[in-house]
Amino acid sequence: LIPGVFVLKDMADAHGIVAAAATARRAVVLGAGVLGLEVATGLALRGISVRLVHIADRLMERQLGWEASAVVESSLRRLGIESHTGASLSRVITAKGKVTAVRLEDGSEVPTDMVVMCAGTIPETSLARAAGLPCDRGVIVDECMATGDAQIFAIGDCAQPPGGGRGLVAQGWEQARTLVGVLTGRSPAGEQGEVTSDVVRVKASGMAMVAMGICGDFDRSDPRYRVLSLKDPEGGRYVEVVVSGGHLVGATCIGDADVAATLSALYTRQLPVPSDPAQLMIRALSGGGVAAATRDPQDLADADHVCNCNTVTAGQIRHAIGDGCTTVKDVAAATRATTGCGDCTGLVEGLLSCHSASTDQPEATPATQGACHE
Ligand SMILES: Cc1cc2nc3c(=O)[nH]c(=O)nc-3n(C[C@H](O)[C@H](O)[C@H](O)COP(=O)(O)OP(=O)(O)OC[C@H]3O[C@@H](n4cnc5c(N)ncnc54)[C@H](O)[C@@H]3O)c2cc1C
Structure with missing residues (x-):
């Protein structure tokens, strides 16, 4: 990639973007999907003026209708992010080895100090293709995760199941459970039933x-x-x-x-x-x-999912806490909860607080029962 042009696939990429953001005043983010919006807002909060260039006619078109997209667009504007929908990048312009602008397909130029490409990922299918497995965008699999060769299976982002891949951690876990069932002929241990992963x-x-x-x-x-x-x-x-x-x-x-x-x-x-x-x-x-x-963590039934990315239930977390986990990090190591998008961290903290409140005060009185609400 040209210096000043970034992708975001791993931590090294993230560190590169953060380092460039320290001196950049302007940034162009290509792609207004989930990742593009996260990058754009992250850069804007560092004081950078951001242009978001998106090929579809509205932001996050897979998830948002017109009205929702318009609300997001005006919220972004308030954060200092200008959106260009129905637009695509045709060229990155450099001078003395540095990015100075991008040219859009309509011929207009947008001055910028850095470009972050968030226009989607393509599964790495070269090994599967070389093995002669049918591939499209990803490795084509059936409902049992079998590829064109009945002895080879594919799960996760590289797989293309009948309903399409979602590019989310939870779908990979669902597929892993399906595959365990297929390979062993029985439901995998600890299976949590149907989980909604979209x-x-x-x-x-x-x-x-x-x-x-x-x-x-x-x-x-x-x-x-x-x-x-x-x-x-x-x-x-x-x-x-x-x-x-x-x-x-x-x-x-x-x-x-x-x-x-x-x-x-x-x-x-x-x-x-x-x-x-x-x-x-x-x-x-x-x-x-x-x-x-x-x-409220106290209201969660044991069967309720807390971490949707990794399909971890409140019961599993309570069990891990009972086994000696005292911090979110411990619970993450024992159950994987919080290690996906991290959205459930507050609930895990709440479950830990509920547990310590109940063990600190073994004989709960009406006054102490609500302690973990606070
Ligand atoms: C910046 C970013 C943020 C994300 N945020 C979220 C989020 O908040 N929530 C969410 O649910 N999902 C998120 N995702 C998506 C999530 O990371 C993926 O869905 C998930 O990692 C897919 O897991 P995987 O095991 O299928 O593939 P990967 O995690 O990509 O792992 C595949 C591994 O296989 C290795 N590999 C590839 N080819 C070969 C080969 N030939 N031989 C040996 N090894 C090979 C790769 O190097 C890699 O280590 C995010 C993705 C990115 C990039």
């Missing part, structure tokens, strides 16, 4: 955002779905919930971390939604009802 979170400082299940560009008039939304573009907030059969089957939440966490919990735990689904948003926004009930 919750996409943007971990961008200054802009909470989560999308799950049915979201983005879908048919909102489909009679199977009841779709409710709240829009507050001025406040940078947008919430849409999609309910079907008494459960949350999709949601998009921008600008409110608490509501996002509540909706994620309802979706992944498949809790029944209130008969009036509007309460999902109204009660959640007011900080009561469903929100409080689903996010």
